[in-house]
Amino acid sequence: xxxxxxxxxxxxxxxxxxxxxxxxxxxxxxxxxxxxxxxxxxxxxxxxxxxxxxxxxxxxxxxxxxxxxxxxxxxxxxxxxxxxxxxxxxxxxxxxxxxxxxxxxxxxxxxxxxxxxxxxxxxxxxxxxxxxxxxxxxxxxxxxxxxxxxxxxxxxxxxxxxxxxxxxxx
Amino acid sequence: xxxxxxxxxxxxxxxxxxxxxxxxxxxxxxxxxxxxxxxxxxxxxxxxxxxxxxxxxxxxxxxxxxxxxxxxxxxxxxxxxxxxxxxxxxxxxxxxxxxxxxxxxxxxxxxxxxxxxxxxxxxxxxxxxxxxxxxxxxxxxxxxxxxxxxxxxxxxxxxxxxxxxxxxxxxxxxxxxxxxxxxxxxxxxxxxxxxxxxxxxxxxxxxxxxxxxxxxxxxxxxxxxxxxxxxxxxxxxxxxxxxxxxxxxxx
Numbered sequence: 001x002x003x004x005x006x007x008x009x010x011x012x013x014x015x016x017x018x019x020x021x022x023x024x025x026x027x028x029x030x031x032x033x034x035x036x037x038x039x040x041x042x043x044x045x046x047x048x049x050x051x052x053x054x055x056x057x058x059x060x061x062x063x064x065x066x067x068x069x070x071x072x073x074x075x076x077x078x079x080x081x082x083x084x085x086x087x088x089x090x091x092x093x094x095x096x097x098x099x100x101x102x103x104x105x106x107x108x109x110x111x112x113x114x115x116x117x118x119x120x121x122x123x124x125x126x127x128x129x130x131x132x133x134x135x136x137x138x139x140x141x142x143x144x145x146x147x148x149x150x151x152x153x154x155x156x157x158x159x160x161x162x163x164x165x166x167x168x169x170x
Numbered sequence: 171x172x173x174x175x176x177x178x179x180x181x182x183x184x185x186x187x188x189x190x191x192x193x194x195x196x197x198x199x200x201x202x203x204x205x206x207x208x209x210x211x212x213x214x215x216x217x218x219x220x221x222x223x224x225x226x227x228x229x230x231x232x233x234x235x236x237x238x239x240x241x242x243x244x245x246x247x248x249x250x251x252x253x254x255x256x257x258x259x260x261x262x263x264x265x266x267x268x269x270x271x272x273x274x275x276x277x278x279x280x281x282x283x284x285x286x287x288x289x290x291x292x293x294x295x296x297x298x299x300x301x302x303x304x305x306x307x308x309x310x311x312x313x314x315x316x317x318x319x320x321x322x323x324x325x326x327x328x329x330x331x332x333x334x335x336x337x338x339x340x341x342x343x344x345x346x347x348x349x350x351x352x353x354x355x356x357x358x359x360x361x362x363x364x365x366x367x368x369x370x371x372x373x374x375x376x377x378x379x380x381x382x383x384x385x386x387x388x389x390x391x392x393x394x395x396x397x398x399x400x401x402x403x404x405x406x407x408x409x410x411x412x413x414x415x416x417x418x419x420x421x
Contacts, residue, residue: 059220112303145309168305
């Protein structure tokens with residue numbers, strides 16, 4: 001499932017999507033949670049209650065609960081007091097769900113965006129050339145599979161010598 | 171098949187992740203380099219996150235209103251059903267990484283198979299966990315190779331770790347009535363069928379690392395039946411002390 005298959009953002013749902021676009025990822029504040037692809041649905045069920053589906057990026061990501069609280073607050077402020085937030089596990093989040101705009105924002109922020117099409121496990125670990133977000137050189141090397149947050153790996157550019165984060169492909 | 175069987179099966183998965191996650195968390199602030207501190211801590215976070223999904227599900231199967239916290243913090247040693255390997259002490263970095271690689275290789279096979287479980291909830295959790303486990307294995311396998319194929323000292327240490335930990339791996343594939351009942355229902359895989367794939371993957375790493383695969387031990391441990399080595403009690407005492415002293419404490 002790709003992010004493009006998300007339900008249409010029309011009518012009253014589109015207003016909720018706009019509210020959600022104002023909620024920042026606490027660990028990468030240039031990204032909204034919509035950019036990150038973790039909002040899975042916005043819908044009203046038969047009982048007239050608004051349900052917002054969120055999926056975690058990594059099982060143990062400490063930002064998950066913070067994000068939930070931020071979403072509740074934003075919805076409350078926008079007048080959706082009785083909204084219910086659902087945790088969705090399936091299908092599991094993929095870095096493929098990052099929006100095009102999200103990728104651009106990451107790059108500008110100094111974080112290399114994930115390579116696309118990550119179906120093959122080979123591609124998970126940066127076997128593809130990773131471009132330095134500062135000087136665009138592809139002469140980069142992996143320092144560590146793990147970085148400052150669960151969703152990032154640590155790289156170094158051998159051209160400009162700057163270390164940088166890569167948004168992991170998963 | 172009773173829900174009791176399914177509960178035990180889910181607790182085995184949950185407790186294995188929880189105890190290993192707790193062991194890795196002991197490294198925080200002590201790892202040989204900052205990158206390894208981050209690597210072990212992030213792996214620990216993933217494992218504890220997976221545990222939360224599994225323990226929440228276990229609480230629902232049990233139906234007595236116990237939460238993930240109740241199950242993690244208020245059960246005693248004999249009620250923990252983790253594989254005995256994961257409770258073994260960290261030792262040096264080499265020993266931690268050998269233990270990790272052996273478990274990662276197992277969880278890779280296990281979660282891959284569980285993705286097609288007839289238990290939809292387990293299948294969903296497994297699909298999520300599998301993606302993270304691929305990362306863990308990549309990390310631990312790389313380190314086993316670097317240390318095994320490193321200096322005389324590092325080679326000797328990881329070979330010693332492998333020799334002392336190998337006897338715990340037999341438990342992975344020793345099915346009991348719970349595993350068999352779950353395999354019949356296609357909730358879980360046949361453990362015997364997972365073994366060749368695990369073995370091949372581990373052999374590949376050991377070969378690359380220049381390490382010698384130890385002989386299989388005749389005695390299987392029974393951590394998943396609640397029979398543990400002497401190390402689990404100490405781990406639980408530390409992990410549970412805050413919650414037991416201040417029940418319901420929150421940040």
